[in-house]
Amino acid sequence: MAYESKTTEKEGAGEDTFIKTVRKNYERAIDYERENREECLDDLRFRAGEQWAEEVKRDRLEQRRPILTINRIPQYTRQVTGDIRLNKPAIKVRPVDDGADKDTAELFTGLIRNIEQQSMASSVYVTGADNMATCGQGAWRVVTEYADDDSFEQDIRIRRIRNPFAVVWDPDSQEPTREDAKYCFVLQPYAIEDFKQRWPNASLTDFEIDQPEDWVNDWRDGEQIIVAEYWCKKPVKKKLAALPDGSIRDVTALTEPELAQMQLLQDAMAAEAGEPSVPIRFRDVDSMQIEQHFVNGAESLEEPYIWPGRYIPIVPVLGEEVNVADRVVRHGLVRFLKDPQRLYNYDRSAAVETISLAPKSPFVASIKQIEGFEDVWDTANTENHAYLPYNPDPAAGGPPQRQPAAQVPAALVQDAQISADDMSAVSGIYPSSLGQESNETSGKAILARERQGDVGTFVYIDNLAISIAHTGKILVDLIPRIYDSERVIRVLGEDDSEDLVTINRFDPMTGKMINDLSVGKYDVAVQTGPSFSTKRQEAADSILQFMQTMPQAAQMVMHKLVKNLDWPEADDIAETFRKMAVAQGIEEPDEDKGDQPPAPPPPSPEEIKAQTDAAQAEAGIAKTEAETEGVQLESAQAAVELALTNGTLQRIVESYVNQILTGSLGAQPPPTAAPQPTQEQPPPRAVF
Numbered sequence: 001m002a003y004e005s006k007t008t009e010k011e012g013a014g015e016d017t018f019i020k021t022v023r024k025n026y027e028r029a030i031d032y033e034r035e036n037r038e039e040c041l042d043d044l045r046f047r048a049g050e051q052w053a054e055e056v057k058r059d060r061l062e063q064r065r066p067i068l069t070i071n072r073i074p075q076y077t078r079q080v081t082g083d084i085r086l087n088k089p090a091i092k093v094r095p096v097d098d099g100a101d102k103d104t105a106e107l108f109t110g111l112i113r114n115i116e117q118q119s120m121a122s123s124v125y126v127t128g129a130d131n132m133a134t135c136g137q138g139a140w141r142v143v144t145e146y147a148d149d150d151s152f153e154q155d156i157r158i159r160r161i162r163n164p165f166a167v168v169w170d171p172d173s174q175e176p177t178r179e180d181a182k183y184c185f186v187l188q189p190y191a192i193e194d195f196k197q198r199w200p201n202a203s204l205t206d207f208e209i210d211q212p213e214d215w216v217n218d219w220r221d222g223e224q225i226i227v228a229e230y231w232c233k234k235p236v237k238k239k240l241a242a243l244p245d246g247s248i249r250d251v252t253a254l255t256e257p258e259l260a261q262m263q264l265l266q267d268a269m270a271a272e273a274g275e276p277s278v279p280i281r282f283r284d285v286d287s288m289q290i291e292q293h294f295v296n297g298a299e300s301l302e303e304p305y306i307w308p309g310r311y312i313p314i315v316p317v318l319g320e321e322v323n324v325a326d327r328v329v330r331h332g333l334v335r336f337l338k339d340p341q342r343l344y345n346y347d348r349s350a351a352v353e354t355i356s357l358a359p360k361s362p363f364v365a366s367i368k369q370i371e372g373f374e375d376v377w378d379t380a381n382t383e384n385h386a387y388l389p390y391n392p393d394p395a396a397g398g399p400p401q402r403q404p405a406a407q408v409p410a411a412l413v414q415d416a417q418i419s420a421d422d423m424s425a426v427s428g429i430y431p432s433s434l435g436q437e438s439n440e441t442s443g444k445a446i447l448a449r450e451r452q453g454d455v456g457t458f459v460y461i462d463n464l465a466i467s468i469a470h471t472g473k474i475l476v477d478l479i480p481r482i483y484d485s486e487r488v489i490r491v492l493g494e495d496d497s498e499d500l501v502t503i504n505r506f507d508p509m510t511g512k513m514i515n516d517l518s519v520g521k522y523d524v525a526v527q528t529g530p531s532f533s534t535k536r537q538e539a540a541d542s543i544l545q546f547m548q549t550m551p552q553a554a555q556m557v558m559h560k561l562v563k564n565l566d567w568p569e570a571d572d573i574a575e576t577f578r579k580m581a582v583a584q585g586i587e588e589p590d591e592d593k594g595d596q597p598p599a600p601p602p603p604s605p606e607e608i609k610a611q612t613d614a615a616q617a618e619a620g621i622a623k624t625e626a627e628t629e630g631v632q633l634e635s636a637q638a639a640v641e642l643a644l645t646n647g648t649l650q651r652i653v654e655s656y657v658n659q660i661l662t663g664s665l666g667a668q669p670p671p672t673a674a675p676q677p678t679q680e681q682p683p684p685r686a687v688f
Contacts, residue, residue, distance in 0.1 A: 022230055022295055025170070025183050032171035036330050040135035040164065043334040047073045047134050051338075051345055066356070068349040072420070073341060076333050076427045080133040080460050081126055088122060089465050089528045090494075091472035099246035100520025107501060107515060108522060110491025111483075112475050117492060119158040128317040129464050131164040133457075136319030136332040139167045141186070142474050143313065144482055154482050156475060161186070167314060176463065177470035178316050186229040186314060195225050199294075199301045227301065230293040231312045238287045244270070244278040245512060247519040251282070273510065308481040311474045317467040320459055333427055333457070340422035347416035351408045358405075365400030368393040428456020465526045472524035480518040 030037075051069050052060075060067050093108035095101055116122075124140045131138030139161045147153045161167060166187045173181035192204070204225060241251045241259075244266060251259060259282070267277045290307035293300055307313065319332040360381060369390040370377045376385060390400055483489060486504045493499070503515040513519075582589050603611065 018293075019295065019299060022228075022293075023297075026168065026185060026228070029168045029171050029185065032327075033168065036136070036328070037165060039331070039335065040137060043135040043332060043338075044164075046338050046341075047071075047077065047334050051341060066349045066352045068352060069345055070348050071341075072344065072423060073334055073337055076337065076423070076429050077130065077133045079429050080333065080457050081130050083457070083461060084126060084129050084464060085122070087461075087528050089125070089468045089526045091116075091468060091475070092525045092527055093472070093476060093522050094525060096521040096523050098520075100522055104515070104517065104520060105522055107491060107503075108476060108479065108517070110493065110499070110501075111479060111489055112472065113492035113494075113496075114490050115156050115475065116158065117496070118155070121158045124158050124160040125464065125468060127160045127162060128315075128467070129460065131332075132317045132319045132463065133332050133460050134334050135164060136321075136330040136335070137164045137167075138317045139164065139314060140317075140471075141314050142471065142478065144308075144478075153485075153487060156478055156482055158471065161314075163187075167316065169316065176316075176318055176466055178314075179311055179470060179473075181312060183230065183232040184312050184314050186231070187226050188229065189224040190227050192223055192225060195227070195296075199296075202296060202301050203298055204296075225296060228295050228297070230295050231307075231314065232291055232293070233288040233312070234291050236287055236289040238285050240283045240285060242281040242283070244280070245516070245519055247516060249518075309474060309478040311470075311477060313474055313478075315467050315471050315474070317464055319463065333460075336426045337423055340419045340426060344416055344419035344423070347412050347419060351412045351416070354408055354412070361403055361405045363388075363400045363402050365390065366393045366396040369396055369400055461528065465528055469524050469526045472526070476522050476524060483517060 049069055049071055051071065052067055057067055091109065091112050093105045093112065095105045128138035128140050141159050141161055143157050143159055144154045145157055147155050168185040168187070169178050170181035170183050173179075178184070190198070195202070195204070236252075238250060238252045239254075241249045241262070243249060251262070254262070259280075263280050266280060270277045288310065290309060290312055292305040292307055294302050319330055322329045322331075363377070363380065365377075369392075371391055373389050373391075376388060379385070380388060388400070483503060486502065486506070488500050488502050491499050491501055501515060503517060505514045506512075507514050
């Protein structure tokens, strides 16, 4: 089918230049990696069981000689991937600057856990690690997808790349994550009909005359055509805006009036919040734009897609690399296991061949001894006879004798064992690490031996952690660009507990965004260790040992022990124990869970005695005060009587009346009794 171009002449010329650049970059990258790719392909075939050279295999088949493949390779690669499955690397986001905070970092971490769960990332990582351990290179990718067919919201997903040869990197890149690469190819085969359906106007065979033959072979495979995603970095000018809330926005597409309107909006928000206006800072920067092109080797198939992030979203995971002069030799576990594996296969095949060529264990007898019993002796090696009769023959010197069976040469057995030992020495994985019983008996000695086995292959686990950390960087960079509107997202805790959180919500009371993922800078660390369920079991075992050592602490940690046990309704049982601990004053009450402060404990006998003594002392003091008040009362009565006799009562009454008139009597205590008038004095009413 001829390609009907709809581009202008200028666009067509630009397209031609672009395709030439793509070809040049592809050829250069393939030439640089050709030896590594050939060796990697042989490693994959060898692990899959193709362990005999074709000419050797053909000769042995013609000679009807055994060709055994006792494939011991997978157990070594599974040792690496098994460790990865047991000790899953986890992405942890951490704040970097004062614009970031721990709560938002936890929100990033929980969202990344959800992205990994929805993407089945554990399978993605193991596929890449399996290719790395086998041939020295693997890869996966980060993509964006619409959440639903009827939605404009997008989600981020992690997808695997099964074929390790599908990815071709810029040979000038130096970093193990290839984040410094200028371009990258991801090759994908399409069936001819699928290709025509997606790109109906594209050409299948429209290659230039001077195009090299191997280029055609690289891009055409029988009934399939190879389409390449060409990821490249393109230099661009960008304008950035630093907002007062600390967020950085790309405002390249905005015009000058729109930028001015942006400042006016910020001023209005600040005035409404009663805060001083802060000018928006703008900056022009030289940056890189990530573009994705689809090409079939002859032309671009569609318009380029501008990737929203700043990293090429392809993540390599590489094995060991050795610099040899101006080239890099890359390999996995299988590369140097092949020779001892071939020797092992040869030794086992030779042993089987020796046994198969040896005659079966026959009887040696004279003709006279078996005369008349030929039918029994003819079936002696195929039927179970209760006895074998024979005729006595003095010349034979005894009854018929069975000859010893053929023996496997000891050299073949010994050489096979040496080959197996060589495989352990080359890989660094010894039989004890593969489950074979060793001399170690104590727990510490066994753990030390296992640790030594892990060290031998830790380079692969560490390289995987580096790649997963780079995946985290891609996600942290991409999340604010994809999850950029108000929406509800699901976040996961370390124990896979779910929570729904609203992000990018505007708070009219404060004029600020709540859970704004674009504010602040964050980096990524990877924690490698057992899964959360394994950690729970280990925690339960440790708590149980602690309780056995300190039984008096059982009530303090019982609810924590039950919570870490894999029981049905373990959380409910643990909550019951926790409430009991709160009621006893052992555990601090949690207001969010409706806990009430514990009732005060009953007084001890010592406290009761002290309270009794204090009460008795107070009673004695009260009695003394009462007696003192009685004496004072008697003195007051005597003074009244004396006043009555001395004529002072009238002056006292006059003083009280004056206080009443001036309003100052309220501050004085009232008299206890009204004095009785005497004949010598007029009554008090005479004063009025």
